[in-house]
Amino acid sequence: MVISIASGKGGTGKTSLSVALAQALSGRVMLIDCDVEEPNCHLFFTDRPDYRVLEERAVSHPVPEIVSDLCTGCGACSNFCRFNAIVALGSSTPLVFTELCHGCGGCAFICPEHAIMEIAEPIGTIIRGSFGEDKTLVTGKLTVGGVLTPPIIKEARKSHNSSYDLTLIDAPPGTSCSFVTSVRKSDYLLFVTEPTPFGLHDLQLAVEAAKDLALPFGVVVNKAAETENCITKYCREADIPLLLQIREQRVIAEFYSQGKSMIEASPGLKEELIELVSTIMKSVNREAV
Amino acid sequence: MREIVMISGKGGTGKTSLTAAFSKLADSSMVADCDVDAADLHLLLKPISGAAVPFFAGEVASIDNELCRQCGKCAEACRFEAITADAEGFSIDPVLCEGCGVCSAVCPSEAVAMRSCECGSWSVSEIDSSAMVHARLYPGAENSGKLVTVVRKEAKRVCEERDAEWLLVDGPPGIGCPVIASVTGSDGVVIITEPTRSGKHDLTRILKLVSHFRIPALVVINKADINKDVAGEIEELAGAYQAEIAGKIIYSPLFFQALSMGQTIVEFAPETLPAQSVRAIWQEIENYFQPSPYLDEAFS
Amino acid sequence: MIIAAAAAGADPELIVDSRFGRAPLFLVYDTENERYSQIENTQQLESAQGAGIQSAQHIAESGASVLICRHCGPKAFKVLKAAGVAVCTVGNIPVSKSVAAYIEGNLEPLEEADVEGHWI
Numbered sequence: 001m002v003i004s005i006a007s008g009k010g011g012t013g014k015t016s017l018s019v020a021l022a023q024a025l026s027g028r029v030m031l032i033d034c035d036v037e038e039p040n041c042h043l044f045f046t047d048r049p050d051y052r053v054l055e056e057r058a059v060s061h062p063v064p065e066i067v068s069d070l071c072t073g074c075g076a077c078s079n080f081c082r083f084n085a086i087v088a089l090g091s092s093t094p095l096v097f098t099e100l101c102h103g104c105g106g107c108a109f110i111c112p113e114h115a116i117m118e119i120a121e122p123i124g125t126i127i128r129g130s131f132g133e134d135k136t137l138v139t140g141k142l143t144v145g146g147v148l149t150p151p152i153i154k155e156a157r158k159s160h161n162s163s164y165d166l167t168l169i170d171a172p173p174g175t176s177c178s179f180v181t182s183v184r185k186s187d188y189l190l191f192v193t194e195p196t197p198f199g200l201h202d203l204q205l206a207v208e209a210a211k212d213l214a215l216p217f218g219v220v221v222n223k224a225a226e227t228e229n230c231i232t233k234y235c236r237e238a239d240i241p242l243l244l245q246i247r248e249q250r251v252i253a254e255f256y257s258q259g260k261s262m263i264e265a266s267p268g269l270k271e272e273l274i275e276l277v278s279t280i281m282k283s284v285n286r287e288a289v
Numbered sequence: 290m291r292e293i294v295m296i297s298g299k300g301g302t303g304k305t306s307l308t309a310a311f312s313k314l315a316d317s318s319m320v321a322d323c324d325v326d327a328a329d330l331h332l333l334l335k336p337i338s339g340a341a342v343p344f345f346a347g348e349v350a351s352i353d354n355e356l357c358r359q360c361g362k363c364a365e366a367c368r369f370e371a372i373t374a375d376a377e378g379f380s381i382d383p384v385l386c387e388g389c390g391v392c393s394a395v396c397p398s399e400a401v402a403m404r405s406c407e408c409g410s411w412s413v414s415e416i417d418s419s420a421m422v423h424a425r426l427y428p429g430a431e432n433s434g435k436l437v438t439v440v441r442k443e444a445k446r447v448c449e450e451r452d453a454e455w456l457l458v459d460g461p462p463g464i465g466c467p468v469i470a471s472v473t474g475s476d477g478v479v480i481i482t483e484p485t486r487s488g489k490h491d492l493t494r495i496l497k498l499v500s501h502f503r504i505p506a507l508v509v510i511n512k513a514d515i516n517k518d519v520a521g522e523i524e525e526l527a528g529a530y531q532a533e534i535a536g537k538i539i540y541s542p543l544f545f546q547a548l549s550m551g552q553t554i555v556e557f558a559p560e561t562l563p564a565q566s567v568r569a570i571w572q573e574i575e576n577y578f579q580p581s582p583y584l585d586e587a588f589s
Numbered sequence: 590m591i592i593a594a595a596a597a598g599a600d601p602e603l604i605v606d607s608r609f610g611r612a613p614l615f616l617v618y619d620t621e622n623e624r625y626s627q628i629e630n631t632q633q634l635e636s637a638q639g640a641g642i643q644s645a646q647h648i649a650e651s652g653a654s655v656l657i658c659r660h661c662g663p664k665a666f667k668v669l670k671a672a673g674v675a676v677c678t679v680g681n682i683p684v685s686k687s688v689a690a691y692i693e694g695n696l697e698p699l700e701e702a703d704v705e706g707h708w709i
């Protein structure tokens with residue numbers, strides 16, 4: 001089963017919760033960090049003695065390389081490209097701006113002389129590590145200054161397979177295409193929010209996105225000062241499952257600042273998180289881990 | 290006019306709350322909300338919304354089922370898994386479609402058309418004696434930075450019309466295109482960070498980005514007392530990139546309380562220590578990015 | 590010789606446009622007949638990125654040997670250089686004065702882009 005953890009708003013505790021869930025559950029668990037612009041999950045593991053990096057590999061995507069001997073300077077590639085990644089310059093070989101290329105292969109297809117090859121251009125990295133008894137952390141990372149996040153997210157997600165009892169996806173904040181690429185086709189979407197006007201507003205945007213994606217979803221409230229708050233009210237009125245409220249505790253913030261997880265700060269949380277996953281699993285009609 | 294962009298790398302460090310507070314402290318300012326994926330600034334500034342202008346970026350393919358002969362060449366050629374077959378024939382998922390046009394090119398029946406994609410909207414709205422430009426990117430849209438660019442362009446135009454001294458930009462989180470689009474060509478950035486391992490990690494990435502674009506930067510450490518050790522490391526890190534520390538703010542429940550009342554900290558609890566810190570930081574920002582007659586000459 | 594300049598409008602007395610990729614048009618001065626003509630700077634309006642590249646292409650196709658603008662980013666510069674078009678930057682002066690300055694030999698061509706890439 002695949003559970004994606006997302007939030008409309010950044011900083012609500014999405015990564016904290018993803019990490020805590022991965023640590024709390026027993027069995028073969030995978031955590032995939034799809035927040036490739038600013039991946040943070042690994043910060044909770046790299047200092048621990050039980051964490052080992054198993055593999056680090058580059059992610060590339062195909063960009064055009066023009067074979068000058070075959071090129072007649074017709075400009076068909078440049079006319080076709082919708083991303084301004086190829087510029088025709090009269091009779092000389094067109095210029096390629098690989099940083100604008102989306103890797104669609106259209107230029108290679110359209111070239112009447114078959115003068116365009118596709119080569120792999122590195123755009124990010126995937127790091128696979130192990131922790132706990134039988135758990136895996138996969139981190140997707142965009143190269144600083146990079147343009148395209150979806151290819152890295154897709155590559156990171158490929159790490160999942162059915163041998164895992166549970167795969168958790170830490171999605172990027174917001175609802176744009178990076179979010180969609182991270183969460184689509186997962187079995188459940190868990191939104192983490194905070195009981196503030198920003199948290200509520202962004203949750204409403206995120207719920208809209210979840211409905212567009214036709215994924216079952218539920219809400220966790222983080223940093224809750226009171227049991228009744230703007231999020232509980234909204235969830236009740238909109239008939240959205242509110243699965244858990246995590247109380248605001250300064251100790252959690254302090255532990256977080258040191259790269260230590262919620263569970264280490266508040267051990268009682270472990271049982272609540274196991275219960276949370278069990279509830280989710282029941283609601284998607286699967287056996288509990 | 291000075292354009293200053295508030296960014297954070299990591300989300301949730303207090304960027305939007307501080308942008309709103311600065312706009313209340315500045316004598317003459319305008320605001321642009323460039324966090325188009327999850328725009329929140331209007332919740333604090335409560336603008337009277339102007340008309341929404343539709344925003345177009347990229348194209349989307351669509352299949353004319355009457356012309357389609359169901360050969361499946363489009364689905365085979367599409368590298369973005371945007372074309373699927375169902376009982377009614379082939380269809381294109383507009384969220385997954387990159388707008389590359391390959392399907393249209395390979396189709397032997399000319400059944401695939403490319404259309405402009407309306408993927409958001411923006412407006413110029415009034416706040417008190419000032420104005421705000423903000424936008425909304427629809428869910429699933431590609432966040433290329435183009436909408437951010439439109440918001441900034443409109444904000445600069447209005448700023449010039451109204452002769453505002455400061456254009457305060459609430460920037461997006463992350464380090465990708467939207468952030469690049471929000472900071473390039475600006476007069477400076479203020480990076481709001483927090484003394485956590487995640488905050489420091491993300492600060493490094495954002496400092497690299499900002500220094501690559503040669504933009505002067507100030508750093509604000511929010512929730513500074515959460516971890517004094519990491520706060521110290523952040524000061525060193527900022528120094529290594531020639532970014533000065535504009536100030537520090539202690540972790541305080543007053544921020545949440547102010548936010549719940551729809552107010553900035555400087556309106557909600559003006560005499561408290563956090564509010565004083567925010568005022569001092571704004572003073573630093575004003576002094577640091579003050580228009581200099583020498584600088585202006587050098588650039589003309 | 591053909592000299593192109595990024596322009597805000599059709600009148601050569603207007604200041605050289607502060608934008609390059611998104612300038613509304615280019616004014617093109619032909620030193621032989623001492624006349625201005627225009628190149629519309631229309632791009633695929635939906636383009637998210639690469640406007641400077643497209644503008645540079647327009648300039649290259651116009652036969653201009655020099656482009657006058659306020660700033661030139663790295664991608665546009667790369668295109669212009671490959672096409673053999675020199676790039677000169679000026680401040681807040683009218684197109685006509687910038688053209689005169691170039692003809693008098695008072696403008697130095699850039700060796701490289703003078704600003705980083707951006708999306709404006």
